[in-house]
Amino acid sequence: MMSPSPDPGAWSGALAGVSFVGGVASAMALADSPYPRPGTDVAAVQAYFQGSSGPARVSVIGQLVSAVSLGRFTMSVARLAGRSGARARLLRAAAIAGGSVAVGSLVVSALGSAALTGRPGEREGTARSLHRLVFAAGGPVHTSAFGLLVGVLAVAGLRTGELPRPLAAAGLGSAVAGLLSPLAFPVQSAAVLIPAGRVSGLLVSGIAGARLARRAG
Structure with a gap:
């Protein structure tokens, strides 16, 4: 049986992580105020998105590039x-289901963030609603769908033998954290599952994507 051919497009797994993390890190470094967490008062939300609109838009661009890359991955x-x-x-x-929802929710989160930097973000009621949308779409919804995608990656990698067991095991662990992230809706302390599932999933996807892209035919 012939080995599968290299999949150059799988490099998109690494690009998804680099663009997302790069955008967030750049925004954090350049912004004059910290990113408002869920439940933060609307004044803090406006201080970040209106007062540091430039850095916030850098993060938006990173999210959109990440979404496109994730679609390819x-x-x-x-x-x-x-x-x-x-x-x-x-x-x-x-x-396909997990990836589609992950891409769509990340785009919604990015567009909501972009709206917060413009005129809609100037109105308190609209800013509050948009911030909730950004958190819901870019947080639990995106992370749980991404967790499903990473879980499939891990299981398929194990079944085909195309990914090493330690990497697949890490992917399964990441998938569990991602799939449980909607617990952040009723339990605030469970919000830690969002970065845990997302960051670990991006790391696994990046490494797996590099292996699939460079695999010998």
Whole structure:
């Protein structure tokens, strides 16, 4: 049986992480005030998005580039899932579903953030609603969907033998954190699952994407 051909597009897994983290880190370094956490009063929300609109827009660009990259990486994960043997169709469908929701929710979060830097963010009621939308879409919704995608990546990688077991195990752990992140809605302390699932998932996706892209044919 021939080895699968390299998938150059899988480098998008690394680009998704670099663009997202780069955008967030740049915004944090350049902003005059800290990023407002969920539940923060509207004055703090406006101070960040209106007072540091430039840095906030850098983060928006990073999110949009990450979303596009994640969409391409979803194709690579779906192809990997298609080679995974039993129930390959189910895994492939899960990858497409998870990736699609992850991309869509990240775009919604980015557009909401962009709106907060403009005129809609000047109105207190609108700013409050937009900030809630940004958190919901870019936090629990995105992270849980991304967790599903990373989970499929890990399972398919194990089944095909195309990813090493330690990397697949890390992916499964990341997937669990991501899938549990909606607990942040009723339990505020569970919000830690969002960065845990997202950062670990981006790291796993980056490494896995590099392996799939450079794999010998």
